[in-house]
Amino acid sequence: MTKFEALGLQKSLLDAVADMGFENPSEVQEKAIPILLEDETDLVALAQTGTGKTAAFGFPLIQKIDRESRTTQGLILSPTRELCLQITNELQHYSKYEKSINVVAIYGGASITEQARQIKRGAQIVVATPGRMKDMIGRRLVDISKIDYCVLDEADEMLNMGFFEDIKDILSNTPDEKSTWLFSATMPKEVSLIAKKFMHSPQEITVGAKNSGATTVQHEYYVVGGRDRYPALKRLADTNPDIFSVVFCRTKRDTQKVAEKLIEDGYNAGALHGDLSQNQRDLVMNAFRKKQIQMLVATDVAARGIDVDDITHVINYQLPDEIETYTHRSGRTGRAGKSGISMVIVTRSELRKIKAIEKKIKQDFLARNIPTGMEICEIQLYHLANKIKDTKINPEVDNYLPAINDVLEGIDREELIKKIVSVEFTRFYNYYNKSKDLNSATSDRGNERGGxxxxxxxxxxxxxxxxxxxxxxxxxxxxxxxxxxxxxxxxxxxxxxxxxxxxxxxxxxxxxxxxxxxxxxxxxxxxxxxSKSPGGGGRRRGGFKDKGKRKDRSWDNDRGRSKRREKGNSSSPNSGKRRSKKRKGDFF
CATH class of the missing domain: 3.30.70.330 (RRM (RNA recognition motif) domain)
Incomplete structure (x- = not known):
């Protein structure tokens, strides 16, 4: 594979690359960096979230900036405060051996006068959210009339969030002769309009098929009754004891409701939506990055800009209204070369949507069954055994061993193991022993696709x-x-x-x-x-055949909400066992 040295990067950047432990460029970096370094050109780059796009435009931008000038020469627009700060932080790491490079982030929720002061000191590169940038232009606190480079990062995200007019206004304040680099996961018509209006014969690179999903993500769907979404969500969490996930809901109300129910049932969960203050949002995101939160329940708008590499699962508690939004959701996992799983909980009436997504992302879905109670018990039992095996012995326990040995006297090894394991196993067994099957009855037509x-x-x-x-x-x-x-x-x-x-x-x-x-x-x-609890099936791929015509991007809203808990016991087997150390109110 091509090394960074072969891409034309200068020594200071290569030293920074070495410090960060990067050895080989990602595909988008390998394709974009040489083009941007060699030519003064416009570029459209289509690549999924998590493929290394920041470095793809960040390295060439830093190398091309005139270090001797304090004029703002580069503008990077990003959809959210979190992504804005992340890009700024990464560019500062990339330019660590270029002491004269100054990168400033401007975004809402912080002092506009302090941000203006930082720019006035001399910021060659400004990273901004569209709303705050437009505000600062209107107040004449920033001058972008002489920039040489403009980067639109996550362009489709910005336009989905309603920034189309803001971006047009911002770009109208920039010189025509600048180079514009547009990076996007998908290419909806709004992004094409921006490219046509503000770009001149752009070169285009595509990582993977256009508008396709990441190949490192496995897509699965689970068919349940409308009232069983929440019990299904709990079972998916219990089947994956080490889950580190984002759970997507369509509305702020559902996001809050699901997060609160998860916390009540003993899961380390938190909510992220537009009704949170900036301070509350920061608390949630910091807890999530530290993995104090295992299940982050979020709306699509609030989740934009989340860039955490180790997310194991994305769970679509409800499907979005737009197919492109699903692409962004699933892109939160399977990042930086790692694999991930995108799960979709659907009702039978929504199965047609699965086929529409498959067509768009050019990947098949795997039809899966919600795990049975006994499957979950088996997984939790093996998980507990391995947890005990891998536990480091605390030497302080030696002081208590004589008394403990007296208490356990007369119990042989096999019986002791059974008792230790039963402490945890019995909770799950009692909860799931007589639990119902949550899988909605489906047609045999699923086997038409080779299952x-x-x-x-x-x-x-x-x-x-x-x-x-x-x-x-x-x-x-x-x-x-x-x-x-x-x-x-x-x-x-x-x-x-x-x-x-x-x-x-x-x-x-x-x-x-x-x-x-x-x-x-x-x-x-x-x-x-x-396996002692054989769970068959799960091999069928794809949804049911679609009847009638529909648009590719919009779907009918599913108004079904989960209101019913598991049959029998209304609380979770995790109650009181996996709660976050923070109080319930700390995350909302």
Missing amino acids: APSNGAVRYFINVGEKDGYDWMSLKDFVRDTVGLGKEDVFKVDVKDSFSFFNTDAEATEQILATFKDFKVDGRFVNVEI
Whole structure:
């Protein structure tokens, strides 16, 4: 792969790259940086969120800036305060060996006079949100009439947020001869209009297929009754004990409601929506980045600008009204080369929307079943066992061992293990033992796309997981290549921290078990056994065939809301066990 040295970057930038630990450029960096360094040109770059776009325009911009001049030469427009601050921070890291480069962020919610003072001291690069930039231009607190470079980052996001007129007004205050670099995940007509009006014969680069989703993201959907959205959400969380996710709702009210219910049920959750003050928003985001919040429930507008690389899941509690919005949602996971999962909770009436998304992102969805109660108990049991195994012993416990040994005297090893494990396992077992099946009955038409019937699948446990370097893609490849199966013969791959599950058709069982008998990788036994709670199916791809015509971008609103808790016990098995250390009100 091409190294950064081959892209034409100067030594000070290469030193900064080395300090940050980057070795190879991403695809968008490899394509964009040489073009922007070699030519004074306009550029349209289509690439998903999380592919390294900031460095793709940041390195060339820093290298081209005249360090001796204090005039504002570069303007970067971004949709949100968070993204504005993030870009500013990254550019400051990139230019750490260029002491004369000054980058200033201007955004709403902070002192406009202080921001104006920083610009007056000399800011060669200004990173701004459209609203605050327009305000400062109107007050004559900033001069962008002499800029050489204008970057529109997350252009489709800005336009989705209603900044079309603001961007046109801002760009009308810039010189015609500047270079404009537009970076966007999708190319809706509003972005095309900006490109046509303010750009001159731009070069275009595309990372992946145009408007497609990231290939590192697996897309799944779960069909439930309208009243069962919230119980389904809880089961998806319980099936992934180490989940670090963003849960998307359509409205501020639903966002607040779902977050509050999760907190009441013992999950480390928080809400992010437009009714929060800036200080509350900062508290939530800081807690999320520190992983004090595992499930961040957010509206689409509030979530724009979230740029956290380790998000494992995006959960669409409700589908958005626009398909492009789904692309941005799913782009929050599977970033920086890592894999991720985008889950969609839908009712039967919404299945047509899945087909529309597939067509837009050029990727298939995997139809999945909401886990049964016993599947969740099994996963939690293995998770607990591995947690105990990996726990570091606190030497202070030695002082209490004589008394503890007296209490536990007469209990043999096997019984003691059962008692320890039962402390946690019993909570989940009691809660889920008689729980109902949440999966909505669906038509057999799902099998038209090559899926196997659920009763023809076998579920396996394997004792490797994320700690061993596997994700759902690499584990699927490992099993398939080791056993010698076909591309689609391994499915429903669930990778946990120290163990995983996968499915095959029943006819492959003998071959699977024979291959992994006394099987070692790097001297370690890799064990595969049939799961005690076999969850079949999950192989069907895509939605139902769409009847009638519809627009690609707009969908009917689904007014169904979750109002019913799990049958039997209304509280969660997590109640009182996984609460955040912060009080409930701290995040709202």
